[in-house]
Amino acid sequence: MTIRLPDAHGTLRTYEPRAEPLTVTPGAGFSCRTVFSAAHVVADPFADVTPDAPAAIDWDATLAFRRHLWSHGLGVAEAMDTAQRGMGLDWAGAAELIRRSAAEARATGGRIACGVGTDQIASGTLAEVRAAYEEQLALVEQSGAEAILMASRALAAAATGPEDYLEVYGHLLRQASDPVVLHWLGPMFDPALEGYWGSADLDAATDTFLDVIAAHPDKVDGVKISLLDARREIELRRRLPKGVRCYTGDDFHYPELIAGDDQGFSHALLGVFDPLGPLAAEAVRVLDTGDADGFRALLDPTVELSRHLFETPTRFYKTGVVLLAWLAGHQTHFTMVGGLQSARSLPHFARAYELADALGLFPDPKLAEERMKTLLALYGVTQ
DSSP states (O other), X not given: OOEEEEOTTSOEEEEOOOSSOOOOOOOOOOSSOOEEEEOOOOBOTTOOOOTTSOOOBOHHHHHHHHHHHHHTTOEEEESSGGGTBTTTBOHHHHHHHHHHHHHHHHHHTOOEEEEEOOTTOSSOOHHXXXXXXHHHHHHHHHHTOEEEEOOOHHHHHHOOSHHHHHHHXXXXXXXXXXXXXXXXXXXXXXXXXXXXXXXXXXHHHHHHHHHHHHHOGGGEEEEEEESSOHHHHHXXXXXXOTTOEEEEOOTTTHHHHHHOBTTBOOEEEEXXXXXXXXXXXXXXXXXXXXXXXXXXXXXXXXXXXXXXXXXXXXXXXXXXXXXXXXXXXXXXXOOOGGGGGGSSOHHHHHHHHHHHHHHTOOSSHHHHHHHHHHHHHHTTOOO
């Protein structure tokens, strides 16, 4: 069987899908690296909502996908930007997501860390930003999950310089019950975060970031770096205090960063490990045996797909992630909260399908092919 796919120029070409999926067996966690997958949410396709209405979530399918990730030994990073925080999922929806996912994690023994932000306010004073962070931190701690202090659009707008970041983060770290993960999300993921840590100069911003950590090393489990700059991440992780982990959020260079060098390595907290979950878990299990070459042999071929999903404008990578979840059979539809399924083009979808199929990511290649043909037909492509 073949399928006709459009390329970037609108020309139809014939592709022969893979006949058999990659065989990956679920298993326990890992000893050499801590690995989180930032997970997407499944929209309720039957909800009568508009793009600017509160998100309608299919809770059964959303939680089932988290159980899928846990079954492969991955941790779940919940209510992060992969779950469309600030792009369709508001704080009320995120709060319910955190409660439900944390309860599911307790029931199944899965590891979970949840995003703490300020998205219940659009803007505010520094005091209001602190209060918003505190509200969300309290909910995450009450749920029993680890906390990830996310970058805040409101703080980026209210801060006048590095000292404001030092004050706000210092306040939060002092009152956190347990060590947290600090998340530095670059403007390629969210343009409103330009100049975070008080400067558009990344060297100066890095110094402020490290000052926050140095003042409270016992309250920082690790840092998640999402700047898509491998060199900068390596330089930063070498400057971290002993015991503070570096979690790569670099969806362009993750194999080399996780594998590491003779001076250290990165753990992982990645949105691309949503569609790559089973394959990524298998690769880390190989790394557990000390086989770095085998790890790279499994994970390096996935980078082309990841770079495609995260291509500019990077913030719309969630659309490709959900497309692949639908094609893989993890949900029954390709509908997203806020109507974000419209954020990428048909040629983008076609290439994502082709790359994912070549990797063997679809448990049922025939189902994926049939669903892709259905999507193509909706755009007027006949087979």
